[in-house]
Amino acid sequence: MNFPLKQPSQIALIVSLALGLSACNDTQATVSTSAAKVEKIDSAAAIEFINQAEADLANLNIEANRAEWIYSNFITDDTAALSAAMGEKVTSTSVRYATEAAKYAHVELDAVNARKLNSLRSSLVLPAPLDPAKNAELASIVSELNGLYGKGKYCFADGRCLTQPELSNLMAESKDPAVLLEAWQGWREIAKPMRPLFEREVELANEGAKDLGYADLSELWRSQYDMEPDAFSAELDRLWAQIKPLYDSLHCYVRGELNEQYGDEVAPKTGPIPAHLLGNMWAQQWGTIYNSVAPEDADPGYNVTELLAQNGYDEIKMVKQAEGFFTSLGFGALPDSFWTRSMFVQPQDRDVVCHASAWDLDNLDDIRIKMCIQKNAEDFTVIHHELGHNFYQRAYKNQPFIFKNSANDGFHEAIGDTIALSITPKYLQKIGLLDSVPDASKDIGLLLKQALDKVAFMPFGLMIDQWRWQVFNGTIKPEQYNQAWWDLREKYQGVKAPIARSEADFDPGAKYHVPGNVPYTRYFLAHVLQFQFHKALCDIAGDTGPVHRCSIYGNEAAGAKLNEMLEMGASQPWPEALNVITGTKQMDAKAVLDYFAPLQVWLDEQNTEANRQCGW
Ligand code: X8Z
Ligand code: ZN
Numbered sequence: 069m070n071f072p073l074k075q076p077s078q079i080a081l082i083v084s085l086a087l088g089l090s091a092c093n094d095t096q097a098t099v100s101t102s103a104a105k106v107e108k109i110d111s112a113a114a115i116e117f118i119n120q121a122e123a124d125l126a127n128l129n130i131e132a133n134r135a136e137w138i139y140s141n142f143i144t145d146d147t148a149a150l151s152a153a154m155g156e157k158v159t160s161t162s163v164r165y166a167t168e169a170a171k172y173a174h175v176e177l178d179a180v181n182a183r184k185l186n187s188l189r190s191s192l193v194l195p196a197p198l199d200p201a202k203n204a205e206l207a208s209i210v211s212e213l214n215g216l217y218g219k220g221k222y223c224f225a226d227g228r229c230l231t232q233p234e235l236s237n238l239m240a241e242s243k244d245p246a247v248l249l250e251a252w253q254g255w256r257e258i259a260k261p262m263r264p265l266f267e268r269e270v271e272l273a274n275e276g277a278k279d280l281g282y283a284d285l286s287e288l289w290r291s292q293y294d295m296e297p298d299a300f301s302a303e304l305d306r307l308w309a310q311i312k313p314l315y316d317s318l319h320c321y322v323r324g325e326l327n328e329q330y331g332d333e334v335a336p337k338t339g340p341i342p343a344h345l346l347g348n349m350w351a352q353q354w355g356t357i358y359n360s361v362a363p364e365d366a367d368p369g370y371n372v373t374e375l376l377a378q379n380g381y382d383e384i385k386m387v388k389q390a391e392g393f394f395t396s397l398g399f400g401a402l403p404d405s406f407w408t409r410s411m412f413v414q415p416q417d418r419d420v421v422c423h424a425s426a427w428d429l430d431n432l433d434d435i436r437i438k439m440c441i442q443k444n445a446e447d448f449t450v451i452h453h454e455l456g457h458n459f460y461q462r463a464y465k466n467q468p469f470i471f472k473n474s475a476n477d478g479f480h481e482a483i484g485d486t487i488a489l490s491i492t493p494k495y496l497q498k499i500g501l502l503d504s505v506p507d508a509s510k511d512i513g514l515l516l517k518q519a520l521d522k523v524a525f526m527p528f529g530l531m532i533d534q535w536r537w538q539v540f541n542g543t544i545k546p547e548q549y550n551q552a553w554w555d556l557r558e559k560y561q562g563v564k565a566p567i568a569r570s571e572a573d574f575d576p577g578a579k580y581h582v583p584g585n586v587p588y589t590r591y592f593l594a595h596v597l598q599f600q601f602h603k604a605l606c607d608i609a610g611d612t613g614p615v616h617r618c619s620i621y622g623n624e625a626a627g628a629k630l631n632e633m634l635e636m637g638a639s640q641p642w643p644e645a646l647n648v649i650t651g652t653k654q655m656d657a658k659a660v661l662d663y664f665a666p667l668q669v670w671l672d673e674q675n676t677e678a679n680r681q682c683g684w
Contacts, residue, residue: 114172118184121165126431126469132158133429139211140421140438141411143218148211156207159196163203166192166280180639184470187638190291194269194585195276206272209265213583216262218421222254232349233414233422233440239349240356240446245334249566252344259577266577267546269585270539277540286540289533289587293476294641301537303655304530304589307596308560310657311526314664317671318523319562320682322346322354324675325361340564340684343557350579351563352528355521356446363670366512368493372445375501383412383441389499390451393487394459397620397627402458403433414440423580424450426457431472432465449488449521456484464637473638475645478593483634485594486601490619498621515616515667522595523664527560529592534560535576536588550575562684597646599659604650605630615663 132154139151169188177185194210196203223229230238230251238251274285282288290297319341326335326345335345347356359371376386387410391402409429414422422440424447429436435458441447460483464472474480493514496502506514535556538544544552550573557563569575576582605626606618620626633648643653661668675682 110172110175111177114175114177114185115181117168117172118181118188121169121188122184122469124161125165128158128161129469130430133427137427137429137436137438140214140218140425143215143419143421148215151214152204152207152211155210156204159192159194159207160200160203162192163195163198163276163280166190166195167198170281183639184468187470189280190288192276192280192288193587194273194285195280195288197272197275198279202272202275206269206276209269209272210585213262213265213269213577213585214421216258216265217423217577217580217583219419220255220258222251222257224250224254231414231422231440233442236349237442237444239344240347240444243329243360245330245345248344252349252566255349256573256575256578259574259583260572262577262583263546263549263574266574266582267549274540284541286537289537289540289589294643304592307592307655307657308526308530311523311596311660314519314661314668315523315527316682317668317675318519319684320675320680321671322357322361322520322524323562324678324680326357329360338681338684340558340562342566343563344566346524346563350528351561352525353446353521354524355517358517358520361516361520363512363516366510366516368506368510368513370493370496370502370506372448372491372496372501373443375496376443376445376448379501381443383443386441386443386448387412387437387451387455390448390455390487392499393452393490393621394455396622397630398624399459399627399631400462402435402455405434406436406458409434410436411438412441423584424454426454426461428458428461428472431461431469433462435461449485449491452488452491453481453484456480456482456487459483460634463631463634466635467637467639471637471639475633475636475638475640475642476593477587477590478597479642479645481590481594482597482601483630485598486605486630487620489598489602490621492617492619494617495619495621498619511614511616512667512670515664518616519664519667522599523660526592526595527562529588529595531556531560532576532579532581532588536582547571558684593655596655596657596660599663600646600650600652600656601630603659603662614666 135151135154139147166189169185172185173189194206196206221229221231222235232255235251235255239248242248242251270285277283277285277288280288282291287297290300293300293303295303323335323341324337326341327337329335330345335342341351343351345357346354348354381389384407395401411420414420420440421438424439425437427436427438428434437451437454437458439447439450439454441451457480460474460480461472464474474483493502493505497505535544535553538552539549548571550569550571553576554565554569557565565575580586581588602618602620603615605620605623606615608629609618609620609623609626611618611620629649633645636645636648646655647653
């Protein structure tokens with residue numbers, strides 16, 4: 069899960085330097101004997117250190133996973149205290165090893181050990197300062213923030229108290245702006261008390277990052293991508309610039325349709341879209357408002373939520389069906405312990421963290437998911453997403469501990485989504501959910517549904533860490549937290565708060581990953597990568613039709629290629645992993661644009677016909 073030491077490994081400047089040096093091996097003959105000896109002793113000491121740290125962290129990780137699993141399955145003051153105590157131990161150990169790793173940075177090592185050493189130094193998400201009191205303080209804040217989110221509820225005037233998934237259902241289903249507004253505003257009440265905790269957390273973790281030699285936490289977070297931090301930021305800008313014209317067309321179309329549905333008062337024709345009207349608590353995926361904006365003549369005429377209900381799908385059957393996709397590709401079935409130890413249904417008798425997650429308790433076979441599954445299309449996709457994590461974890465289980473991770477964090481998030489892109493009408497027919505496959509005239513409807521989830525997500529996937537990185541590096545001051553959040557929401561997504569907000573609010577805290585300290589850029593990357601993977605796997609499967617109609621279900625050649633990449637874990641820089649499936653070492657949003665090309669044309673026609681003024 070989201071433990072500091074389990075965050076993706078990476079290879080920053082240090083490793084490029086080390087690799088550069090090792091390319092000069094032949095010059096070693098000219099080095100004096102005593103210098104060579106020192107070098108040898110140094111590298112032996114470094115390797116001994118790496119082995120020791122790796123073994124120690126591997127053991128600690130299992131203990132920590134158990135404490136964290138219990139805490140998020142049963143939130144009480146006691147489990148919070150146990151989780152904080154464990155967090156304290158894990159952080160102090162990881163910080164100690166990260167500090168020591170920096171001392172060996174000058175040592176010439178083979179590529180594997182150089183990569184491990186770099187990972188030890190820079191894989192932390194929330195490094196604590198070396199001072200034990202500050203470390204303890206940070207650990208307790210981390211636990212408290214997680215608890216505040218997990219326990220969050222909003223109670224309506226009639227006494228009904230709803231948890232996060234229940235409020236999300238309301239946001240997806242209701243078309244009554246007053247109800248939507250109340251749920252939207254009510255959920256954000258849970259975040260107000262997080263503000264001082266978050267502010268202190270940032271202060272402490274920044275100090276920890278500085279202790280490790282980084283300018284601030286932003287630099288540390290951005291150094292986990294096998295390239296210089298600023299080059300990574302530039303890479304994100306490049307990808308977003310590719311996608312933005314498509315997003316603008318979608319935004320323009322959706323805003324126009326919402327205006328027709330709700331009228332000028334609630335949904336104005338121009339400017340940013342009020343954030344409570346997009347079918348999702350955070351306006352991050354808009355697929356649930358598909359019915360309100362669907363094209364009249366190109367609607368495929370089915371709805372996965374209804375198909376699941378009509379076919380008697382309960383939570384377990386939804387997971388079994390998703391597992392079936394992976395096994396059809398040649399992956400082994402999930403172990404019995406997955407079925408007995410996972411949490412699929414929200415317990416009625418206690419507080420749990422409902423936000424979906426996938427776990428690897430023992431770094432071998434004890435893989436599980438934890439979700440409050442809702443029986444709808446959205447969660448059917450999320451189940452595939454979570455199982456993508458589990459199948460990745462199992463595929464890299466034979467790697468050494470430090471490499472038991474994805475190539476970069478975007479890869480971990482992309483695998484299940486790649487599989488879910490294959491949930492096409494053809495697939496639904498194969499598994500008996502759909503009687504017949506709609507003809508090509510319905511493609512616009514299918515593409516629009518997909519774009520409402522995938523394209524709409526992209527600016528959201530980007531803006532969260534744009535906000536956090538600026539918070540970490542001091543550009544955004546604590547007294548500007550909320551205003552800066554909405555400025556970025558407007559800049560990237562073209563959405564606005566439906567009612568006035570102030571610095572008494574802390575709206576970022578109402579999104580799980582902020583109190584949960586999960587870096588978010590991974591999801592933006594995943595939304596690009598999954599389209600690259602899907603296209604490449606469809607090619608391998610020999611599918612020659614339009615890529616949005618391709619399903620790799622049952623294709624073992626595609627499965628074998630996917631597995632080849634998954635097995636690598638984090639053992640090599642991510643461009644190498646990308647190359648295995650796609651034959652390229654570059655992330656490229658062209659795959660997204662190609663997938664949605666017919667939709668882009670259609671959206672632009674609609675917007676022109678309706679004489680819409682696009683932009684905000
Ligand atoms: O948090 C998740 C997964 C768990 S890693 C359910 N996702 C992001 C979110 O919900 O905000 C998947 C898509 C984006
Ligand atoms: Zn995920």
